[in-house]
Amino acid sequence: MTTIDDNTLPQASVRPKTLPQSGGSRLAALGAFLRAGAVFILLAALVVGFTIAEPAFINIANLMSILQAVSVVAILGAGVTVTLAVGGFDLSIGAVAASSVMAASYAMIVWGFDAYATVPLVLAFGALIGLVNAFLIVRLKVPDLLATLAMMFLLSGLQLIPTAGRSISAGLTLPDGSKATGAYDPAFLLIGRYSILGTLPVSVVLMVAVAVFLFILTERTRIGRLLFATGGNEVATRLAGASTVRLKTLAYVLSGTLASLGGIVIAARVGRGDVSSGGSLLMDSVAAALIGFAVLNLRRPNVLGTVAGAVFVGVLLNGLTMLNAPYYTQDFVKGAVLVGALALTYGLGRSNP
Template sequence: MSDISQSQRQSLPATTPPRSTGEAAKTIIRRGAVFLLLAALFVLFTLAQPAFLTVSNLMSVLQAVSVVAIIGAGVTVTLAIGGFDLSAGAVAASSVMAASYAMIVLGFNVWQTVPLVLAFGALVGLFNALLIVRLKVPDLLATLSSMFLLTGLQLIPTAGRSISVGLILPDGSTATGKYDPLFLLIGRSSLLGTVPLPVILMAVVAIALYVLTEHTRFGRLLFATGGNEIATRLAGGNTARIRTLAYVLSGTLAALGGIIVAARVGRGDVSSGASLLMDSVAASLIGFAVLSLKRPNVLGTTVGAVFVGILLNGLTMLNAPYYTQDFIKGAVLVGALALTYGFGRARA
């Protein structure tokens, strides 16, 4: 038989060369960078302090990061549409004050307080959406304005005082209410005495939002809106409604985080939300590196929150000076992101 002609060889379908073992290893490292570092932290902290790897300590870590993960999940939804909710921390802080004021001053019980505070968060999200969707204010500017409004608003009813039992009101009278014991259980109770209720709430929120964003038409429209809003609109997607729902969801979840904080500390502290925004945003952005997805995702946000919580808990147990912890946290996170985005990239 004659040899295959040049033209015949050119018409044959091209075959993809098999990936080398090195390339496969690089892909595994990129996709699992955060998990590899998390496993390394577990080994390091357990060897240095055996008490680290106990059920009670791990549950304590999860309880500590639950609020950040819940608020971060809401921020993640706004990132998915190409926005950014800077008011999330202020909503959570205002929700702490609102829940405390409702019970201490107004005498509400848990069944009145929780829906009221969740509705408050949803209304803030709706207000943000009004500014962004209807008035065309850029997301960062709109939510930054809401943040300042809420930061000042939460101080007015009590003249800047924290809220606790026996609060002296601006008119000189004394508040006679108290925290509903059922409300305090939200932040302090545990399932079977082992798994704290805030951890269960975090898991429920993470699973529900993961299904919503990754396995539903609404989730596909979220990411489509963030990728190309005009194309999504031309394809029949109601982008105004999608963006509105994203901010309402973010506000509601931030309010839920505030409820958990209020139930845990039993006090309306005016400084309770000081670090919630940055921690939640950090968890959301770390989520980009999880599984090398390089996009907002709720699973990654939850893993990011747990990652930071494990790191800080381990450093605390090792008696690392407080003034070095932020630096170490930043160095480890830079390493995770570098492995995800830069390791093994093909040269131009």
């Protein structure tokens, strides 16, 4: 019998000694850490800086006000994130939210519905819009940008027709000359104005609930993996046996439903159906979703990143407002933050070949 001793083993099988980490490797690891946590590091720096400049910034009431202000943007941004996951894009979310504000107001003030009938009705309206978007995109093969852009224009005009272009409030004069006799249900107004234990706004609770639900759906379930697979390679996903039609439909229905939820929060907060509501929601929610790409250096749509992006912009704008920065600089600041986040994600965050 032939015996094999250690000296006859191939050299490759001998475990090499662990070499100390070089300075270049440490710098690369530090760079990767900074890229992954850049948004959170900048957020912490903003909070510290604004607190030093204006101590009232760190008050719990102001922090809750920031979260309440960004809750709608985060909810809508979560819907955008889901459509991005399947390789799509929903331009109609702002119009869906604005139409939902008008629909909720019309249901209560003109039809006399209470909160328990209005909320399901408006959510169903958003889901229906998402279903129509999915039909145009999946069945009729209309490009997603064109389909949702057309829906945006359609809803922007449709919401004005029932009231002849007027905002909806108690005592509204209808186009036929009659007076609306309904009013906002106090239970409905609690959604936008009530704070649990006097501190935590209901809208913030809804934002957190949406974020947790979608995080579990997209990151911890088979459906979530298939959503991202559809966005990465739709043909391969279909050949693997998944129904990309159903996955895309689910994404757009979720987006429409979340946009309606955002509209409900706005209506409950404002207490009227304002025709100008939702004007900036599209751009703000898209910005939050894109900033989320830089969170943890994932470079892909992710719900927690979207929420972090919304909070980041909210903290920045609130701090600038407290420091009496001119209001007309806000759009520039949001644009600069978005450009920086994208540069960090796709430029500095790119691995060396």
